[in-house]
Amino acid sequence: MSVSPRGRALDRWLLSTVIVWASLLAINNSLPYLGLRDDSCQTMFCDMEWGRDWNTHYFIPQHAVSDVWASLDVSDVDIAPPPTSRRDQALARWLTEPGRVRNTEAVRVGLWQLCGSGHRVALSVRRADGEHAFVHQEDACAVDALSAPHLWVPVRLYAPDEPVRARR
Amino acid sequence: MGRIPIADVRLRWYLALLVPCFVGHVLQMISEDEPWAEWAWEHALVNAGWHLLLPDWVPWVVTAALGGAVLGLAVAVLRQNNERTAFLMVAVLYAAHYVTYPWRIRNHMTTMLGGLGVVALVWGMAWARVALRVGFSEARRVDAAAVRGLAVVIATQYFSAGLHKMNTGFLDPSIDGTSSAIGGLTAFWVYGDLGSMPPIWARYAATYGTVLIEMGAPLLALLLPRIAPVAIAVLMAFHFPQIAVMNVSDYPMIASGFYVGLLSRGDAHRIARCLEPSHWTVGGASIGVAMQLWFMPYWGGLMVFGIFVMSLWGWALGAMAHARFKAARGPGAAPSSAPHSSPTD
Numbered sequence: 001m002s003v004s005p006r007g008r009a010l011d012r013w014l015l016s017t018v019i020v021w022a023s024l025l026a027i028n029n030s031l032p033y034l035g036l037r038d039d040s041c042q043t044m045f046c047d048m049e050w051g052r053d054w055n056t057h058y059f060i061p062q063h064a065v066s067d068v069w070a071s072l073d074v075s076d077v078d079i080a081p082p083p084t085s086r087r088d089q090a091l092a093r094w095l096t097e098p099g100r101v102r103n104t105e106a107v108r109v110g111l112w113q114l115c116g117s118g119h120r121v122a123l124s125v126r127r128a129d130g131e132h133a134f135v136h137q138e139d140a141c142a143v144d145a146l147s148a149p150h151l152w153v154p155v156r157l158y159a160p161d162e163p164v165r166a167r168r
Numbered sequence: 169m170g171r172i173p174i175a176d177v178r179l180r181w182y183l184a185l186l187v188p189c190f191v192g193h194v195l196q197m198i199s200e201d202e203p204w205a206e207w208a209w210e211h212a213l214v215n216a217g218w219h220l221l222l223p224d225w226v227p228w229v230v231t232a233a234l235g236g237a238v239l240g241l242a243v244a245v246l247r248q249n250n251e252r253t254a255f256l257m258v259a260v261l262y263a264a265h266y267v268t269y270p271w272r273i274r275n276h277m278t279t280m281l282g283g284l285g286v287v288a289l290v291w292g293m294a295w296a297r298v299a300l301r302v303g304f305s306e307a308r309r310v311d312a313a314a315v316r317g318l319a320v321v322i323a324t325q326y327f328s329a330g331l332h333k334m335n336t337g338f339l340d341p342s343i344d345g346t347s348s349a350i351g352g353l354t355a356f357w358v359y360g361d362l363g364s365m366p367p368i369w370a371r372y373a374a375t376y377g378t379v380l381i382e383m384g385a386p387l388l389a390l391l392l393p394r395i396a397p398v399a400i401a402v403l404m405a406f407h408f409p410q411i412a413v414m415n416v417s418d419y420p421m422i423a424s425g426f427y428v429g430l431l432s433r434g435d436a437h438r439i440a441r442c443l444e445p446s447h448w449t450v451g452g453a454s455i456g457v458a459m460q461l462w463f464m465p466y467w468g469g470l471m472v473f474g475i476f477v478m479s480l481w482g483w484a485l486g487a488m489a490h491a492r493f494k495a496a497r498g499p500g501a502a503p504s505s506a507p508h509s510s511p512t513d
Contacts, residue, residue, distance in 0.1 A: 010309060017290055017293045018320050021289055022321055026324050045338075046332040046333045055335070057334060087213065102214075154218045160216075
């Protein structure tokens, strides 16, 4: 059966649409290796671990171009004045729950809300990967790296916290 | 566009399967997210995303509207009327749900969005090129492209999942390692009364076999539509332990909605003629239900949903086997008007 030129052009156009869409999905699925996202990248049950420039994959290298993947150890949290609203109390509970490491972007989200409601937050913080020293911040609200989330990103990129465990 | 009927049976099946996919999604939300719970509300506050910039009621209104749209889609599919309009409403509301719902932005939501998106995009492009308008309709060609899009999307998703698993953790077949495959397999073995520990061959099948199936089966089916029914059966068998003991029957249901895209048009028509109740279909569904009842470790929302999924899959596998059996008996077994398989279907 012969296909008209219009039909062939339509086929090509629609096939291009499919390929572009699938390519976007493939790019999204490769974001874990750039340290940009693992939520919704088909990594569920994959058991892969990673750091800034290493991972446990057999042949795909890791090169984190951002810190949104990293976890933080947070301690010595002091919020002034003490939170009174239900929302701020919930944020304070999350920030001080023992035995957890917290995703960097999630800490930013939490502090952004606490700072926005007029609190001053002091804390000690260090990257949970490797052998980093704690750094004390008397006014974390003044530190963009701790309190300014990427608000243009529509969805979370990594889980907000996880249990403390042995890290490479 | 809304008045032009769906011109491909595979696409109509996909639209129909979206309804149980959403049931699984809702069950997953209810059983795991528990959005009414205090801890869930707290969790939403520290999950980054646009929901933080919106009034609290917005995600709920979007979710409720999506539920209404899915019901509308179910009615449209049943009446075979205005299916395109109903589908587009679901797709738009799902995109809004994706960027406003604070918890479950997981693999299953992205895969679902990938499928809804490719169909909506293909239709939109076709409409822009006057190929989906009354009087100028090339619906058969357009819907075939949408079906092919579903196949490409699911092959991409499976391939990525398999690729990520090629790491020292997942491929470790030892019982005391960290591999999720071994954890799932051990539960499957124990709850299925197959023994207290899976043998080494089963552990290699669960680890290396998973990678092989995820990266190979959908891609092969995409490239060689003739083997698609076999590839689909392999994928269903691969997902069974997850449904049976891992409490994740929602994702296999969503993935299986895309399997119709792997079938050639000819195979789809042959299978459609075997979908009525028969020894094959009822027998397949009964085996599926029995398997789930035998293996499932407890009663729960997604476990019961697993019974439905396994009955649906058993029914479909029975129909596929029946169609293959009739085709193997010779040309006299199938009506001469049956469309033939073609790699371009």
